[in-house]
Amino acid sequence: MKRVEAVIKPFKLEDVKDALAEIGITGMTVSEVKGYGRQKGHSELYRGAEYVVDFLPKIKMEMVVTDESVEQVTSTIVEAARTGKIGDGKIFVSEIEQIIRIRTGETDNEAV
Numbered sequence: 001m002k003r004v005e006a007v008i009k010p011f012k013l014e015d016v017k018d019a020l021a022e023i024g025i026t027g028m029t030v031s032e033v034k035g036y037g038r039q040k041g042h043s044e045l046y047r048g049a050e051y052v053v054d055f056l057p058k059i060k061m062e063m064v065v066t067d068e069s070v071e072q073v074t075s076t077i078v079e080a081a082r083t084g085k086i087g088d089g090k091i092f093v094s095e096i097e098q099i100i101r102i103r104t105g106e107t108d109n110e111a112v
Contacts, residue, residue: 001096002070006061008081008089013059019080023072028063038086064096064112
């Protein structure tokens with residue numbers, strides 16, 4: 001089992017969610033986060049004063065998938081989230097040792 005974490009632009013959330021649903025991924029956790037990478041934020045003008053916005057709003061999507069579906073999930077996220085501009089985001093894939101569904105006690109593949 002693998003955990004796939006994707007940090008994407010907020011306006012791409014629905015596109016990515018719909019694309020993942022088309023390939024059978026329905027369970028995920030979504031969080032509003034802030035961060036920056038190479039774009040290092042930007043400057044804004046507010047009431048005549050310029051200030052720097054260091055942390056930009058992003059969406060973090062987390063899902064656990066089978067080892068066999070990781071490649072399809074990551075390529076689907078890339079296709080749906082890509083704008084071609086700086087700040088499109090990142091995908092992180094990590095190993096999951098164990099999963100337990102609290103309600104039923106099911107473990108691992110049955111718990112997904």
